[in-house]
Amino acid sequence: MSGISAPRGTKDILPGEVEKWQYMEDIVRRVCAGYGYREIRTPLFEHTELFQRGIGEATDIVEKEMYTFTDRGGRSITLRPEGTAPVVRAYLEHKLYGSAQPVRLFYLGPMFRYERPQAGRYRQFHQFGVEALGSQDPLMDTETILVALTIFEELGLENLHIELNSMGCPQCRPRYREGLKDYLKGRLDGLCSVCQTRYELNPVRILDCKEDACRKELEGVPEIGDYLCPECRGHFELVQRYLTSLGRSFSLNPRLVRGLDYYTKTVFEVIAPGMGAQNAVAGGGRYDGLAEECGGRETPAVGFAAGMERLLLALESQGKELPLPRELDAFVAVVGDSARTMGLKVAVALRQRGFKAAMETEGRSLRAQLKAADRLLVKHVVIIGEEELGRSAAIIRNMEDGGQQEVPLEQLLEAPERLLLQKISD
RNA sequence: GUGGGCGUAGCUCAGUUGGUCAGAGCGCCAGGUUGUGGCCCUGGAGGUCGUGGGUUCAAGUCCCAUCGCUCACCCCA
Numbered sequence: 001m002s003g004i005s006a007p008r009g010t011k012d013i014l015p016g017e018v019e020k021w022q023y024m025e026d027i028v029r030r031v032c033a034g035y036g037y038r039e040i041r042t043p044l045f046e047h048t049e050l051f052q053r054g055i056g057e058a059t060d061i062v063e064k065e066m067y068t069f070t071d072r073g074g075r076s077i078t079l080r081p082e083g084t085a086p087v088v089r090a091y092l093e094h095k096l097y098g099s100a101q102p103v104r105l106f107y108l109g110p111m112f113r114y115e116r117p118q119a120g121r122y123r124q125f126h127q128f129g130v131e132a133l134g135s136q137d138p139l140m141d142t143e144t145i146l147v148a149l150t151i152f153e154e155l156g157l158e159n160l161h162i163e164l165n166s167m168g169c170p171q172c173r174p175r176y177r178e179g180l181k182d183y184l185k186g187r188l189d190g191l192c193s194v195c196q197t198r199y200e201l202n203p204v205r206i207l208d209c210k211e212d213a214c215r216k217e218l219e220g221v222p223e224i225g226d227y228l229c230p231e232c233r234g235h236f237e238l239v240q241r242y243l244t245s246l247g248r249s250f251s252l253n254p255r256l257v258r259g260l261d262y263y264t265k266t267v268f269e270v271i272a273p274g275m276g277a278q279n280a281v282a283g284g285g286r287y288d289g290l291a292e293e294c295g296g297r298e299t300p301a302v303g304f305a306a307g308m309e310r311l312l313l314a315l316e317s318q319g320k321e322l323p324l325p326r327e328l329d330a331f332v333a334v335v336g337d338s339a340r341t342m343g344l345k346v347a348v349a350l351r352q353r354g355f356k357a358a359m360e361t362e363g364r365s366l367r368a369q370l371k372a373a374d375r376l377l378v379k380h381v382v383i384i385g386e387e388e389l390g391r392s393a394a395i396i397r398n399m400e401d402g403g404q405q406e407v408p409l410e411q412l413l414e415a416p417e418r419l420l421l422q423k424i425s426d
Numbered sequence: 427g428u429g430g431g432c433g434u435a436g437c438u439c440a441g442u443u444g445g446u447c448a449g450a451g452c453g454c455c456a457g458g459u460u461g462u463g464g465c466c467c468u469g470g471a472g473g474u475c476g477u478g479g480g481u482u483c484a485a486g487u488c489c490c491a492u493c494g495c496u497c498a499c500c501c502c503a
Contacts, residue, residue, distance in 0.1 A: 005494075005495095008494080008495090059501095060500080060501050060502075061501090061502080064427080064501095065501085065502090082503085111503080113502080113503090115500095115501080115502080116427080116428090116498095116499095116500095117495090117496085118496075118497060118498070118499095119496085119497070119498090120503080121501095121502075121503080122503095125503065126503085127503060129503095194500080208501085209500090210499085210500075210501090211500090258502090259501060259502055260502095269502095269503095277497090277498070277499085278502075278503075280502065280503065281503070282503070283502080283503070305503065306503065307502090307503025308503080309503075310503055311503090333461095333462085335461060336461095365456095365457095365460085365461080365462095366461045366462055366463095367457095367459075367461080367462060367463075368455090368456085368463095369462085369463090370462055370463040370464095371462095371463050371464085372463085373463070374463040374464060375463085381462085381463085383461080383462075385461060386461090387461075395462090397462075397463090399463070399464090402462095402463085402464090404462085
């Protein structure tokens with residue numbers, strides 16, 4: 001209603017909502033740490049070139065979704081649309097290949113893509129992700145998938161579906177690409193206009209097209225699985241075997257291609273049921289060629305990213321309520337000017353003892369103060385009025401059961417924990 | 427970029443074929459209880475009816491434009 005609102009595709013996360021985010025972030029950090037991953041924080045913007053080279057010119061992200069601008073120094077800058085390229089850049093820039101390999105990293109934060117917003121899609125959205133750099137072991141592919149699944153389970157999500165595919169490597173993917181083009185050559189007229197341009201630029205992505213016409217032409221399309229070189233085939237089989245050995249179910253989807261060019265070998269998505277169009281809560285895979293593409297040494301790596309808004313939506317659609325703890329341990333209510341000073345002392349003493357405590361500042365009636373405390377979901381109200389002050393005492397009122405008792409001020413100031421904790425455990 | 431739906435108090439919404447239509451519930455503030463929350467009662471604050479044009483004696487109510495929100499397509503988190 002007032003003049004300025006948050007920009008399209010962005011939103012404020014207000015108290016009441018932000019606690020859910022903190023809860024989710026805590027789980028992400030704890031699980032990642034439990035797998036030996038350490039947090040990395042990269043800039044929110046990078047040189048545009050990083051994403052152009054890393055993600056690939058022919059991708060939707062680079063073609064039409066980046067927030068790119070020229071800074072005052074004439075540099076082309078882009079708000080990060082994803083987290084992997086920046087992490088790889090940091091790994092190379094700080095020569096992390098010099099530390100013990102593989103390097104396990106995770107990140108958490110906002111990403112930016114210029115798209116039309118809709119349910120589960122925003123222009124500023126939040127992802128967390130992990131990247132394991134310096135390992136070509138299929139066990140590492142499995143590990144990153146496990147990290148994702150563990151986090152989702154800790155959050156309480158159920159019935160998640162894993163889709164797996166292999167994109168091959170520089171040895172075998174070109175052969176598949178050619179096989180695909182051979183198959184499509186006589187069918188170009190039947191493809192949508194977008195796919196006709198993809199034919200030359202990035203034919204593999206035609207597999208991913210949802211147009212009916214294209215799907216029809218693709219009915220007998222060769223699958224990459226038939227073209228994988230022995231190395232890629234063996235790698236993919238091991239990833240599957242490791243997952244199976246842990247009792248993890250998944251399905252193979254030969255059409256799973258992913259929108260970024262840098263993937264090699266394993267790719268996967270995690271799908272949440274019942275979420276409508278935007279049902280991919282996480283996606284990732286192996287990207288053995290990205291570091292070289294960024295101008296660095298060859299570095300095999302694998303990782304994934306998960307969308308936090310979508311996870312919250314998935315939790316909501318599954319009826320999972322995230323725990324919302326009571327915010328304040330105590331509210332100090334004061335009646336009369338002289339009580340204000342003592343109330344201030346009491347509030348400070350409570351906080352020094354580790355209690356979360358707020359106090360009355362508006363000079364309202366006791367009734368109004370209790371009403372306010374009630375709405376703040378406070379466990380206890382400490383009441384200090386002229387009468388109590390005269391007796392060097394205060395009242396502690398339990399807002400959950402309505403019970404209250406008068407206690408000496410001295411005790412409240414020196415050792416409040418017994419008074420409040422005793423009440424809490426009741 | 428394409429297409430559909432919607433824009434009336436903080437929130438959820440009523441407002442019949444244009445003529446007391448500027449309202450209700452909840453929320454908020456205050457009082458009833460001059461020192462005690464949740465229930466109840468009373469009162470109060472709060473809206474250029476998204477914005478700008480147009481039609482009309484008269485427009486939340488019709489028309490156009492515009493902005494915003496929302497859902498879907500493409501694609502992705």
